[in-house]
Amino acid sequence: xxxxxxxxxxxxxxxxxVYFAWxxxxxxxPEETLDIPADLATIADLVRWLKARGEGxxxxxxDEKIVRAALDHVHAKPQARxxxxxxxxxxPPMTGG
Amino acid sequence: MTSPLVRIQREDFSLQDEIxxxxxxxxxxxxxxxxxxxxxxxxxxxxALELEHYPGMAEAEIARVAxxxxxxWPLMGLVAIHRYGLVKPGEQIVLVLAASAHxxxxxxxxxxxxxxxxxxxxxxxxxxRADGTLxxxxxxxxxxxxxxKRWEQAP
Numbered sequence: 285x286x287x288x289x290x291x292x293x294x295x296x297x298x299x300x301x302v303y304f305a306w307x308x309x310x311x312x313x314p315e316e317t318l319d320i321p322a323d324l325a326t327i328a329d330l331v332r333w334l335k336a337r338g339e340g341x342x343x344x345x346x347d348e349k350i351v352r353a354a355l356d357h358v359h360a361k362p363q364a365r366x367x368x369x370x371x372x373x374x375x376p377p378m379t380g381g
Numbered sequence: 382m383t384s385p386l387v388r389i390q391r392e393d394f395s396l397q398d399e400i401x402x403x404x405x406x407x408x409x410x411x412x413x414x415x416x417x418x419x420x421x422x423x424x425x426x427x428x429a430l431e432l433e434h435y436p437g438m439a440e441a442e443i444a445r446v447a448x449x450x451x452x453x454w455p456l457m458g459l460v461a462i463h464r465y466g467l468v469k470p471g472e473q474i475v476l477v478l479a480a481s482a483h484x485x486x487x488x489x490x491x492x493x494x495x496x497x498x499x500x501x502x503x504x505x506x507x508x509x510r511a512d513g514t515l516x517x518x519x520x521x522x523x524x525x526x527x528x529x530k531r532w533e534q535a536p
Contacts, residue, residue, distance in 0.1 A: 305433055305505035306518050357438035359501065373435060373503075377521035380432070380463060380504025381418055381475055381495060 297322050299366075301334075303344070304375035307351055310344035311374075327353045328362040330372065344374070352377060385447035385459040389439045391466040394476055403458040403480055410457050414487040416477045416495050422470035428509045430519075432474070434465045435503035446497040450479070453493070454486035461494060463504065496529040 296319040303311045324330050331348055334341045345351055353360050355369035366372070388394075396415060404410055420430050443461050451459055458480035468474055475498065479490035500521075508516030 302435070304435055304503065305507070354435075354438055354503070357435075357441045359442070373438065375435065375503060376505060376518065378500060378503055379506045379519045379521050380434070380502045381499035381525075 295322050296320060299369065300371045302371060302373045304373065306376055307344045307374050310340055312340045325365055326362065327355070327360055327364050327366065327372070330366060331362070331374075350376065382451055382456050382458060385444065385451060385461065387440055387443045387447060387460075388462045389434060389436070389443075390462065390464060393464070393473055394462045396476060399460055399462070399476060399478055403460060403478060409482065410480045411482045412484040412487040413458075413478060413480045414484070414491040416475075416491050417473055418475035418495075420468045420470050420472050420474055422511075423508075426511050427470055427516075428511045428513075429467045429469045430474070431467050431507045431509060432465045433505045433507070434463075438503050439463065439465075443498060443502050446494060446501060449497075450490045450493050454479075454481065454490045456481050456486060456490055459490065459494070461498065463498070463502065465504065467509070493532050496525070496532060499525045500529040 298317060298319050300315060300317050302315040303313060308314050320330065320333065324333055331345050335345050348362065351374050353362070354373040355364065355366065356371050396417060400413055400415065404413065421427065443463065447459050447461055450456065456479060458478065460476065460478040462476040464474055477491050477494045479487045479494065481487040481490070506519040508519065510516045
C-alpha cells in the first residue's frame with residue numbers, strides 16, 4: 285500500500301447514505317456507500333461536502349433547510365453530530381398518514 | 382398495556398379484524414377509537430397515490446410515537462398500520478386504533494398518533510394522475526406541523 289493511500293484511508297470513514305422521494309430523484313441514486321472525510325463533524329458539514337460532488341447533489345440540497353436527515357433511523361437536525369452513524373438518510377418533509 | 386402493534390405493509394387491512402384482535406377474550410376495554418385514512422380522488426383527477434417509505438425507520442419511528450402515546454395516556458391497546466406502494470382512490474392508507482377504559486384517552490391518543498404519524502413517519506406520497514401522467518410529490522402542509530405542535534404543550 286502506498287503512503288498516499290494509507291493516509292487517505294486513515295482520514296476517511298465508510299458510511300451508507302440513503303435518499304428518498306425527490307431527494308433520491310435529484311441525486312439520481314437510492315443509496316450509496318461513500319468514504320467520507322473523518323473530519324466532517326455534523327450533518328450540515330456532510331451536506332456541504334455532498335453538494336461539491338456534482339449537479340444532482342447541488343439540486344437536491346439547493347434549499348438545505350427543506351431537506352430532512354436521519355442518523356441510523358432517528359431524525360436529526362443539521363447541527364447534529366454524525367458521531368459513529370453508519371446509515372445517514374436525506375429526504376423531503378414527510379407526507380404520510 | 383401490551384406493546385403497541387406497528388405494521389408497515391403493501392396489502393390492505395381490515396378495520397374489523399384489527400378491532401377483533403385487540404378486544405377478543407377481554408372485557409376491560411371500555412373504548413376503542415379508530416382512525417382510517419383513505420386515498421381521495423381529488424375531484425376525479427387522481428388515478429393513484431404512490432407511497433414511498435424508508436424501510437426500517439418507518440417501523441422504528443412509528444414505534445417511538447406509539448411509545449410516547451402509551452406513556453402519556455392509560456391505554457389498553459394501540460395499533461398503527463401504514464401501507465406503502467400504489468393506493469387507489471377509495472382505498473385505505475393508514476389505520477390507528479387506540480383502546481382504553483374510557484373514551485377520552487382513546488380519542489386523544491388516536492389524534493396524537495395521527496398528528497405525529499403525518500409529520501414524523503418517513504413516508505412520501507406521489508400523485509399518479511387520471512390523465513396518465515406522473516404528478517408531483519405531495520408537499521408537506523404547515524397545518525400538519527401546527528397540529529403536531531399542539532401536543533408539545535402540557536396535556
